[in-house]
Amino acid sequence: GENVEQHPSTLSVQEGDSAVIKCTYSDSASNYFPWYKQELGKRPQLIIDIRSNVGEKKDQRIAVTLNKTAKHFSLHITETQPEDSAVYFCAASSNTDKLIFGTGTRLQVFP
Amino acid sequence: GAGVSQSPRYKVAKRGQDVALRCDPISGHVSLFWYQQALGQGPEFLTYFQNEAQLDKSGLPSDRFFAERPEGSVSTLKIQRTQQEDSAVYLCASSQTGTGTYGYTFGSGTRLTVV
Numbered sequence: 471g472e473n474v475e476q477h478p479s480t481l482s483v484q485e486g487d488s489a490v491i492k493c494t495y496s497d498s499a500s501n502y503f504p505w506y507k508q509e510l511g512k513r514p515q516l517i518i519d520i521r522s523n524v525g526e527k528k529d530q531r532i533a534v535t536l537n538k539t540a541k542h543f544s545l546h547i548t549e550t551q552p553e554d555s556a557v558y559f560c561a562a563s564s565n566t567d568k569l570i571f572g573t574g575t576r577l578q579v580f581p
Numbered sequence: 582g583a584g585v586s587q588s589p590r591y592k593v594a595k596r597g598q599d600v601a602l603r604c605d606p607i608s609g610h611v612s613l614f615w616y617q618q619a620l621g622q623g624p625e626f627l628t629y630f631q632n633e634a635q636l637d638k639s640g641l642p643s644d645r646f647f648a649e650r651p652e653g654s655v656s657t658l659k660i661q662r663t664q665q666e667d668s669a670v671y672l673c674a675s676s677q678t679g680t681g682t683y684g685y686t687f688g689s690g691t692r693l694t695v696v
Contacts, residue, residue, distance in 0.1 A: 476623075504684045513672070514624065516684035559623050567612060567676075568637060569685065571623035 472497040474562050476572025483550050484580055491575045493560035494542040500562040503536060503543045504569070509556045517558075518545070550579045583607075585688035587673050593694045594663045602658045602691045604673030613656050614685060615648055616672040624672055630656060663695045 473496040483489050495503075504519035520527045520534045520543065527534050531550075536543040547554055557576050561569040586605040594600050606613050612631055616624035617640075626640040632653035641648070645664075650656040660667055670692050674685035 506687075513687040513689045515687070519684050561623075568614075568626050568629060568640075569624075570626065571616075573623050574621075 472500060472562055472564070472570040474560060474570050474572045476560050476575060478575060479573065480576045480578070482578045482580065485550060485552060487550055489547045489550050489554070489577055489579075491545045491558055491560070491577070492542060493544070493562075493572050494540075495562040495570075496541070497562070497564055498538075498541065499564040500541075502563040503534070504561050504563075505534060505545050506559045506561065506571075507556045508559065508574075514559060547577075550577075552579050552581050555579045585673055585675050585686050587671075587688035587691050589691060590689065591692050591694075593696060596663060596665060596695055598663050598695075599659065599661045600663055600693065602660075602671050602673075602693070604656045604658070604675075604688060606654065606656070606673070606675030607686055608654075610675035610677055610686075612676045612678065613650055614674045614676075615656070615658050616674065617642075618670045618672055618690070620669075627658070627671075660693075663693075665695050668693055668695045 476493045501522035506514035507517045508514040518532050520536050531548045533546045557574045559574050560572040563569045588603045614629050615627040618624045628638040628648045630650040645661045647659045670690040672690045673688045676685050
């Protein structure tokens with residue numbers, strides 16, 4: 471079955487710097503790749519997603535890139551702010567609808 | 582409702598007790614998913630419904646876990662004879678279609694502690 475690996479597990483950046491989180495997946499049939507942000511004690515919230523027919527997608531300070539050949543995708547946050555501090559999860563899905571999540575990256579943005 | 586609603590928010594059970602966790606998805610959402618999230622881990626898939634049909638239950642860890650969605654709306658996850666390793670946050674999510682075209686909307690979860 472699908473396996474999603476995510477790194478780094480923790481990431482500390484200074485406010486205003488960029489943050490990059492990387493994920494790899496194993497199932498070449500996967501075609502949907504969302505990213506979720508989870509603040510302490512709260513629900514995961516979808517922040518951006520990308521499908522396999524697109525190489526890059528951007529939404530304000532957040533962008534996601536996908537390399538299907540290498541089976542990896544990345545989240546890029548620019549101009550980080552303290553409120554970006556949270557745990558970020560990548561996930562992958564094929565047409566089975568089931569999302570397989572990575573193990574998470576704890577991002578800390580220091581003012 | 583406006584979001585996915587889960588109850589109870591917290592549940593403490595003695596080892597061996599049965600528990601029932603409820604999920605009320607967004608109205609009209611076809612697909613409903615249950616995930617288990619252990620402390621410091623990512624959500625792990627348990628089971629998936631499309632309307633009232635349980636299409637995938639491959640993630641249920643043992644036959645002590647049972648889920649149902651009899652009318653294609655509210656779902657209940659039941660855990661029988663709870664064990665300490667069942668302690669986790671149980672997340673429910675719903676999505677608009679059955680194709681994964683839309684991202685999930687998660688509920689706030691039920692934090693189960695087995696003592």
